[in-house]
Amino acid sequence: MRQIIFVLEEEGFGALAGELLTEISLGREIEKEVYVENQSDKADLAETVITRVPIEETDQLRTAIDILRARLVLPVRAFVEAEKIANEIAGDGQVRIEFIDPEQRAATSPISTRDVGDTSVADALDALLMRLPNMIAPPQADGV
Numbered sequence: 001m002r003q004i005i006f007v008l009e010e011e012g013f014g015a016l017a018g019e020l021l022t023e024i025s026l027g028r029e030i031e032k033e034v035y036v037e038n039q040s041d042k043a044d045l046a047e048t049v050i051t052r053v054p055i056e057e058t059d060q061l062r063t064a065i066d067i068l069r070a071r072l073v074l075p076v077r078a079f080v081e082a083e084k085i086a087n088e089i090a091g092d093g094q095v096r097i098e099f100i101d102p103e104q105r106a107a108t109s110p111i112s113t114r115d116v117g118d119t120s121v122a123d124a125l126d127a128l129l130m131r132l133p134n135m136i137a138p139p140q141a142d143g144v
Contacts (some may be wrong), residue, residue, distance in 0.1 A: 001060045003132055004068070016071075023067055024060050027052035065129045073129070076122040084117045 008017035086095040
């Protein structure tokens with residue numbers, strides 16, 4: 001787990017590292033059946049509630065990798081798929097999806113200059129995430 005936090009902070013993604021630590025500390029969501037007494041007919045009813053349980057230390061790295069994959073890899077792949085669909089509809093040329101900055105009301109620079117349908121960035125990040133559990137732990141930072 002420390003490997004991911006160390007890399008994120010060193011690369012300027014401290015906010016993402018903080019979010020990741022928060023998610024891990026909150027625990028895993030599970031559904032649990034709770035029986036409540038029904039006053040009207042004296043029968044017990046089962047109600048499903050969602051609760052959080054601690055994530056075992058041995059599972060924290062895998063959970064962190066899954067969270068990063070869901071937040072970084074899957075959106076990039078979905079973006080690439082959206083551009084491919086837009087190109088199929090347009091039929092000619094390369095359609096690029098642009099985002100509008102709401103404050104400046106201007107288009108942002110393109111997300112990618114790669115060919116439409118190129119998932120190499122997502123694939124590289126996914127491969128890195130898969131290698132993380134086997135990497136050597138980073139050097140100890142002051143205060144850690």
